[in-house]
Amino acid sequence: MCDADAYRHPALLLVDGVSSICALDFRMDEWGVDVALTGSQKALSLPTGLGIVCASPKALEAAKTAKSVRVFFDWKDYLKFYKMGTYWPYTPSIQLLYGLRAGLDLLFEEGLDNVIKRHTRLGTATRLAVAAWGLKNCTAKEENFSDTVTAVVVPPYIDSSEIVKHAWKRYNLSLGLGLNKVAGKVFRIGHLGHLNELQLLGCLGGVEMVLKDIGYPVKLGSGVAAAAAYLSNSTPLIPSRI
CATH class of the missing domain: 3.90.1150.10 (Aspartate Aminotransferase, domain 1)
Structure with missing residues (x-):
């Protein structure tokens, strides 16, 4: 985040949880985390290829006026298509999404x-x-x-x-x-x-x-x-x- 954005918005807490989320204790809401990210290839037990980002309402609001350059991954695009019922603004990796579903089923079962x-x-x-x-x-x-x-x-x-x-x-x-x-x-x-x-x-x-x-x-x-x-x-x- 650039200085101007830091001044305009209250500080956001970002967590890189690539090697921890779904393996170690992590409580996004309780700990006040605004953005958390992980990858498919770690605790979710999938091949490499999916980046998973969770954003709080505070982070989504801050993104509206942030000046950082965004091209492929813009939350606005994802939210727009989600509301339209199509869920994905770009061509998704279908096989990895099916794998994610299976990985989550294993986590929930255990x-x-x-x-x-x-x-x-x-x-x-x-x-x-x-x-x-x-x-x-x-x-x-x-x-x-x-x-x-x-x-x-x-x-x-x-x-x-x-x-x-x-x-x-x-x-x-x-x-x-x-x-x-x-x-x-x-x-x-x-x-x-x-x-x-x-x-x-x-x-x-x-x-x-x-x-x-x-x-x-x-x-x-x-x-x-x-x-x-x-x-x-x-x-x-x-x-x-x-």
């Missing part, structure tokens, strides 16, 4: 509170595995730990990009690269979306094999055991099957 608790379990289990490997979380303070992704710091003699490449080439395991200042220093384990405890344990087992292959002295099974011990004591019965 219940959002249960989804958040599941992500908390998966995040905790991953961090326990990392500690069992003798490695550290890139996030230094516990209060800042993420329950959707864990960045693992590697020893100085290891290039983390080699871990990511080896995981993909040998085990068909997709890990995240370290970016910018931590490029080559960390790799990322994502644990969000439609993921369960057994799938996570498989991923952690794969990471252990990769670490061993590239020369890190990991004890195979150590991280999996730490994560499994925690999950076996914290995972509840599936509500729909009780």
